[in-house]
Amino acid sequence: MMTTETSISVLLSILIGIAAFCVWVIVFHQIKKHTSALHVRFSGQLVKVLIIIICLFHVISILSPENSLSRLLLGSSALIVAVIGFASQPVIADLICGFLISINKPFEIGDRIIVDGYEPGIVEDITLRHTVLTIYDGIRIIVPNSQLNSKVVYNTSYKKPNRGVHLQYSVSLDTNVPKAMDIIRDCVAASPYTRGVVRNNIDEDSGPVYFLKFSDSALILETTIQLPPTISTYIATTDINVRVLNAFRRNNIEIPYNYFNIIDKSVMVDDKSPDADRTVKPVLSVGSPRMRHYRTDTIYFADVSDPVASAMQLSRIFAKRERIDKNATAQIRLIVEEAVRMFSEMLLQYNASLYLEGSGQLCRIHIHIPIKVDLKRYQVLASLSDNVTDETKTGLYSKIQDVIYNGMKNLQQNKGSEYQWSVRDMTDKDSFSQEAISKSILVSLTDDIKVTVTRYYTEIVLLKNIS
The missing domain is CATH 3.30.565.10 (Histidine kinase-like ATPase, C-terminal domain)
Structure with missing residues (x-):
């Protein structure tokens, strides 16, 4: 039966644990205001768990004095075997891999990464078990740390303030390639979302455009745009693609595509049919303001x-x-x-x-x-x-x-x-x-x-x- 003294000790231990947990949450919140480093985020989550574990072991040692903390951790060979066996489970694997990621730092909070099998995304946060990626329209992908640690990760923002996004365009075989390359660069420079680059100690308004390969019916031009961390990849890519498409059309540069001519002789169109010339025209509210950003x-x-x-x-x-x-x-x-x-x-x-x-x-x-x-x-x-x-x-x-x-x-x-x-x-x-x-x-x-x-x-x- 639990004595009054034991009950008071347990209650004090729980209150101290809660107070320590709350203090750390406040301190960690202030730390995050000054830095968003990956190892800081992971360490903050780890300290929260350690506070809970220490408090739990302390309560157990009060209730069962014969099971002290050192005896619980080191005195039982069966416990050691259980810990080693449990370490191979996914929870411990994610925890260890998260620790390795926070130490090696293959990416930081705000970096744009591409993980095999997942959509490209921005690193938003890391927990003890998962890394959170934000993709288009604010959708979050929760990736286990063990998978991130075992797969190839493409980091387009590694140790640099901007992040690079690769774009590819196809043009017809008879295109004036230098002209098409200049048009692409002009569109990239004109976009309000992109940043310039520095090449050979010279500031340029956009990166180079490369003509790297031929395809079956097109020439492939490629470039890499530089975006600040706060700009969505999908918004910037859409803006530039629209500009390039319009510029290609203005300059009569063809974007090749496959097409077929199909003649079906078994179908005869009756021009006198009342439905032959009937078309459905969309009703547009020309005078109303747009609701789009x-x-x-x-x-x-x-x-x-x-x-x-x-x-x-x-x-x-x-x-x-x-x-x-x-x-x-x-x-x-x-x-x-x-x-x-x-x-x-x-x-x-x-x-x-x-x-x-x-x-x-x-x-x-x-x-x-x-x-x-x-x-x-x-x-x-x-x-x-x-x-x-x-x-x-x-x-x-x-x-x-x-x-x-x-x-x-x-x-x-x-x-x-x-x-x-x-x-x-x-x-x-x-x-x-x-x-x-x-x-x-x-x-x-x-x-x-x-x-x-x-x-x-x-x-x-x-x-x-x-x-």
């Missing part, structure tokens, strides 16, 4: 002669593509124009970029400023532009200055990996007055303005709901 190309302000005109052209393209009405189109154009004028000096100095994305219901205007965290440079950021036609020093102009400064300051003090701010999240004390709103086109026309400051860039996003 769309992203424009990216413009870099240092590369254009008139930043305002270039940004306005993007807004027109977005509005036409998403079938937005005249009133909403005028509002988006006004937001884009005022935003570019407001940040003109910063945009030109740091070769910032702008693009629009969203659908016929929501438009987001992204202003991306590639500037590393440096408080000394804030003196430049603080003098954004004195030619702002609509903003006042006490309104949005001044507020965004403070946001960028506070973001840089927090990052230099190692307070997280990024700093975020939103107009919607402002308190009543910090919110704009009615007078400031009436004087600000951006505050009055947008539904939200978000600012994200990281160690490598600052991004301003203006959101407009389209009713």
Whole structure:
């Protein structure tokens, strides 16, 4: 029968174990904010299990003093034999293989890998038994660690910031090959999702295109595109393939395919039949806005002669593509124009970029400023532009200055990996007055303005709901 003293000891052991587990969960959550290394993820999961096992053995030793921890682990040869036999089971195999993967690190969190027998995916997480891969449309593949450790893994992001994606195109035998290669490179460079490459210490806007082989009825051209870790492979590949297809058609470059001419003499078509010319035409809602996501190309302000005109052209393209009405189109154009004028000096100095994305219901205007965290440079950021036609020093102009400064300051003090701010999240004390709103086109026309400051860039996003 369990005594009161034993019951108290067991309860204390359980409470201490729960407390240790909770403390480690909090600490591990903070560690993950600063690093997403594979061995850190695996070690965190392993420590959780060890805490549970130690707590369990301690409770058993209290209930049965004769079965101490050392005796349980080393005193019984039968137990050792059982552990060795159990080590060959899949659970232990996955655990050991996960440990080996975390030590050898053939891939990291965020790498794009291809495992034999599985779809290509992005490494999202690793547990004691599985590695989680994300493929198209957010679908997760749970791969046992033992399989990853035994199969060939193709890592297109191994020890480099970008990841490579291989693309292949077929053209007819009479194609002007150098012209087709140039077209493919132009399409890759024009895509808003790709990054340039460095070859022979020279920056290039796209990688080379190779003519490597002949097929039965086509010439095969191949290239590799470079994508940042945050861009979906399927989105970027679709964008480039559409561009290449349209460019091939404009330049009369044929994509070969097999076809057959079949004549069936037993079937005679009666031209006088009332159903002979009857066709089914789809009904299209031409006037309604599109519900599909769309992203424009990216413009870099240092590369254009008139930043305002270039940004306005993007807004027109977005509005036409998403079938937005005249009133909403005028509002988006006004937001884009005022935003570019407001940040003109910063945009030109740091070769910032702008693009629009969203659908016929929501438009987001992204202003991306590639500037590393440096408080000394804030003196430049603080003098954004004195030619702002609509903003006042006490309104949005001044507020965004403070946001960028506070973001840089927090990052230099190692307070997280990024700093975020939103107009919607402002308190009543910090919110704009009615007078400031009436004087600000951006505050009055947008539904939200978000600012994200990281160690490598600052991004301003203006959101407009389209009713």
